[in-house]
Amino acid sequence: MKLIKDTEEFIRHAASSVVTIGVFDGVHRGHQAIINTCVSRARERGVPSVVLTFDRNPRKVISSEFPCVLTSREYKFELIESLGVDYTIMVRFDERFAALAPEEFCREILVEHLNAVLVCIGKNFRFGAGGRGDVLSLADEGKRLGFGVGIVQLVASKRGVISSTLVRTMINEGRIVEVTDALGRPYSVVGNVVKGHSRGKGLGFPTANLRLERDFCVPKDGVYAGKAVLGENKYLCAANVGSNPTFGDLENVVEVYLLDFEGDIYGESVEVEFHHRLRDEIPFESENDLVSQMRNDVSSARALLEKP
Numbered sequence: 001m002k003l004i005k006d007t008e009e010f011i012r013h014a015a016s017s018v019v020t021i022g023v024f025d026g027v028h029r030g031h032q033a034i035i036n037t038c039v040s041r042a043r044e045r046g047v048p049s050v051v052l053t054f055d056r057n058p059r060k061v062i063s064s065e066f067p068c069v070l071t072s073r074e075y076k077f078e079l080i081e082s083l084g085v086d087y088t089i090m091v092r093f094d095e096r097f098a099a100l101a102p103e104e105f106c107r108e109i110l111v112e113h114l115n116a117v118l119v120c121i122g123k124n125f126r127f128g129a130g131g132r133g134d135v136l137s138l139a140d141e142g143k144r145l146g147f148g149v150g151i152v153q154l155v156a157s158k159r160g161v162i163s164s165t166l167v168r169t170m171i172n173e174g175r176i177v178e179v180t181d182a183l184g185r186p187y188s189v190v191g192n193v194v195k196g197h198s199r200g201k202g203l204g205f206p207t208a209n210l211r212l213e214r215d216f217c218v219p220k221d222g223v224y225a226g227k228a229v230l231g232e233n234k235y236l237c238a239a240n241v242g243s244n245p246t247f248g249d250l251e252n253v254v255e256v257y258l259l260d261f262e263g264d265i266y267g268e269s270v271e272v273e274f275h276h277r278l279r280d281e282i283p284f285e286s287e288n289d290l291v292s293q294m295r296n297d298v299s300s301a302r303a304l305l306e307k308p
Contacts, residue, residue, distance in 0.1 A: 001059045004220050011110045011304050012290070013244075014269075015047075015115060016045075016115045016116070016117045017042070017047055017048045017050045017087075017114050017115055017116055017117065017119070017294075018038055018039075018041045018045060018047060018049050018050065018116070018117060018118045018119075019038065019049075019050045019051075019052055019054070019110060019114050019116045019119050019120070020034050020035055020038040020049075020051055020119070020120045021051075021052045021119070021121060021125070021127065022052075022053060022121075022122075022123060023035070023053060023054055023058065023164070024051070024053050024076060024080065024169075025057065025067075025069065025071055025076065025164045025181075026070035026071055026164050026167050026183060026185050026265065027076060027079040027080060027164055028033065028162050028163075028164065028181060028182050028184070028205050029157075029165055029183065029184045030090075030122065030154055030155040030161070030162040030163065032083060033152055033153070033155050034120055034182060035051060035080060035083045035085060036083060036084075036120055037102065037120045037152045038050075038051070038085070038120040038150075038151060038209045039084045039085060039194055040108070040234055041085060041120060041150060042086070042118075042119055043098065043117070045117065046085055047117065048086035049085050049086045049087070050085070050086065050087045050088075050089055050114055050116075051080050051085050051087070051089070052089050052090075052091060052109070052114065053072070053076070053080075053088065053089070053090055053091070054091055054093040055088065055090050055091070055093060055102045056093055058093050059097065059202065060093075061093055061094060061095060061098050063195060066125040066165070067165070067168055067215050067216035068168060068215050068216060068218070069214050069215050069217065069297070070164060070167060070168065070187070070216075070217055071173075072213065072214050073090075073189060074118050075190075081106045083211060089114070089262065091109070091303070094119070100129060100172060101128055101129055101132070102128030102129075102130060102132055102133030102137050102138070102141065103123045103128075103141055104128075104129060105127055105128050105290075106133075106138070106141040106142070106145055107141075108249055110145070110147060111146070111147070111250035116147045117147055118146065118147060118148045118149070118150055119138065119142065119145075119147055119149050119150070120149075120150070120152055121135065121138065121149070121151065121152065122151070122152050122154055123135060123151050123152070123153065123154060124154065124161075125138070126177050128184075133149060134253070135149065135151055155221075155254060156205050157181060157184070158177065158178070159178060159182075160198070162182045166182065167179060167182050167183065167187075167217075168217050170182065170215070171187060171217045171218075171219050171220075172219075172220060173220055174219050174220030174222055174277045175277075176219060176224065176274045176275065176277050177276065177277075179274070181276070185276050186227070186271070186273040186275050187217075187219075187269050187299075188208075188229075188272055188273040188274065189211055189212055189216040189217075189218065189254065189271070189272055189273045190212070190213050190216070190268060190272075191210030191211050191212040191254065191268060191269070191270060192210065192211050192268070192269055192270075193208045193209065193265050193266050193267060193269075194209055194211045194266070194267075195209070195211060195266065198238035205257050205291075205298070206257070207240070207255040207256060207257045208228075208255065208256045208258065208265055208270060208273070209254075209255050210253070210254045210255070210256065210258075211252055211268060212254065213269070215298070218241055218252075218254065219241050219266055219274055219277070220241070220277075221241050221242035221243070221252070221280070221281045222240075222241060222242065222277055222278070222279060222280050222281050223238060223240050223241075223275065223277075223278045223280075223281065224238070224239045224240075224241065224274045224277055224278060225237075225238060225239075225241070225275050225276040225278055225281050225296050225300065225304045225305055226238075226239055226272055226273045226274045226276070226305075227273045227275065227305065228256055228258050228271070228273070228299075229271040229272075229273070230258070230261075230265060230268060230270050230273050231268075235257060235258040235259060235260065235261050236258075236259040236260070236299070236301060236302060236305045236306070237256050237257060237258050237272065238254045238255075238256075238257045238278070238294075238297050238298050238301040239254060239255065239257075239272055239274065240254075240255045240281065241253075241254050241281070242281035243263070243281075250291050251307075252302065254272065256270065256272055257298065258299070259298065274303060275304070276296055276304045276305075278284075278296070278301065
């Protein structure tokens with residue numbers, strides 16, 4: 001079984017480890033609780049903490065349908081490592097890996113590759129071919145192979161237990177404040193600035209039209225207040241998600257207006273954080289009506305984002 005990222009360094013330095021396992025897309029507060037437990041238990045034992053994750057969502061291999069992405073691979077690693085994890089190890093999730101029986105997964109991955117002395121997981125954890133393994137079978141394998149199992153309680157929000165699926169649902173519904181609470185940070189997407197219709201410039205609001213770098217989850221159509229990260233700088237912004245119905249466009253896009261910014265950023269990479277939903281996207285009878293609303297949107301975005 002081929003493991004990648006940090007594996008060689010881990011093998012050189014670790015005779016044993018405390019491990020947690022998961023896709024961890026979004027690294028939401030539920031994930032953080034599990035990873036924090038892994039880190040603290042590892043420090044108690046004086047051994048490295050290891051997050052075992054995958055190079056793709058397993059549903060891309062085992063199902064014809066798979067969810068949109070909450071975090072890029074690089075950002076996921078950054079978030080995980082910010083929690084104090086010693087090693088993030090990524091496994092190539094292919095057909096062979098998907099076919100591993102639960103007992104094979106425990107022997108080959110947890111014992112032979114990672115020398116696990118403790119595995120920290122959420123109470124709803126499933127693993128192995130067909131998802132046949134659960135917390136009880138993991139504990140049974142641990143007794144047989146010599147590792148313990150630490151079960152971490154799930155973290156709840158007003159909408160229920162926090163999960164990547166719930167976060168995607170809330171993004172799709174435009175519930176951005178609830179998304180921020182579930183993630184413990186604002187939700188963001190990353191894209192490259194490409195040529196659009198250049199209407200915004202003519203209306204006095206030059207917008208950056210983004211081609212997203214990944215199949216990110218995109219919030220419900222509407223106008224949002226947020227922040228745009230451009231290089232080392234961060235700007236307040238108003239973002240429109242949708243098809244510009246006033247002009248009869250068909251393709252959905254993400255357009256961003258950076259407050260207090262002037263310059264040509266075509267080809268640049270921009271990260272857009274969504275902080276507040278301002279309104280639905282609606283058609284206007286005239287360009288003057290649209291410009292008037294855009295002024296109101298920018299004013300509302302500034303007031304919300306500059307609020308202490």
